[in-house]
Amino acid sequence: MPNFTDLSGLASVASATAASLLLLPGIAHPSTMLRTGLTKSHLAILLGAVFVLMLIPFGTMPIAAYVRGVTGDLSITTLVLLWCALLRPWCGCVTVEAKHRRALLILIALAALALYPMALGAGAYDPYRLGYGDPLFVSALLLLALAAWFRKSTLIALCIAFATLAWAAGWYESDNLWDYLIDPFVSFYALAAIIIHRVKSLLKLQG
Numbered sequence: 001m002p003n004f005t006d007l008s009g010l011a012s013v014a015s016a017t018a019a020s021l022l023l024l025p026g027i028a029h030p031s032t033m034l035r036t037g038l039t040k041s042h043l044a045i046l047l048g049a050v051f052v053l054m055l056i057p058f059g060t061m062p063i064a065a066y067v068r069g070v071t072g073d074l075s076i077t078t079l080v081l082l083w084c085a086l087l088r089p090w091c092g093c094v095t096v097e098a099k100h101r102r103a104l105l106i107l108i109a110l111a112a113l114a115l116y117p118m119a120l121g122a123g124a125y126d127p128y129r130l131g132y133g134d135p136l137f138v139s140a141l142l143l144l145a146l147a148a149w150f151r152k153s154t155l156i157a158l159c160i161a162f163a164t165l166a167w168a169a170g171w172y173e174s175d176n177l178w179d180y181l182i183d184p185f186v187s188f189y190a191l192a193a194i195i196i197h198r199v200k201s202l203l204k205l206q207g
Contacts, residue, residue: 010062114127
């Protein structure tokens with residue numbers, strides 16, 4: 001019988017697979033959905049079918065388990081972003097202002113640039129050690145979440161709060177808070193999104 005960590009890990013991979021469909025042309029944008037005859041009900045069925053398909057056993061394990069074996073568990077931040085994307089066509093309350101979403105991506109990119117190179121030996125100090133319950137690090141994160149909440153950057157506040165709560169509850173096998181906050185996939189996504197946004201801004205100014 002799979003434990004809770006395994007179930008949540010499989011569900012995260014299934015969520016990521018379903019959310020990837022929203023990147024296809026004519027899937028997520030309401031105007032293109034209408035032109036292609038895809039309604040919100042059809043979209044819900046499609047995403048739900050892909051989610052369930054990933055959890056169906058193939059051989060000895062679900063399909064999602066094979067993917068998870070390569071990717072590992074996704075961070076809580078990644079899960080929040082995935083479910084924001086999955087629910088956005090139906091629930092306006094999860095629609096995030098572009099500036100707040102961009103602020104979160106900048107935070108993720110800065111954290112990744114500070115964490116991964118040093119953790120791989122680029123510097124004398126390893127910030128990954130802070131994730132093992134350093135009181136100052138946890139306090140700084142909670143203060144950042146509180147500041148984001150007061151500035152109505154709900155997405156940042158929720159990602160930090162959920163990640164910290166999951167870490168405190170021992171949700172994943174890892175006992176390092178960094179693994180709940182970011183992962184390589186969301187880090188690459190954040191860096192790419194920032195670069196693309198910057199290039200588009202420069203091209204718009206030049207045009």
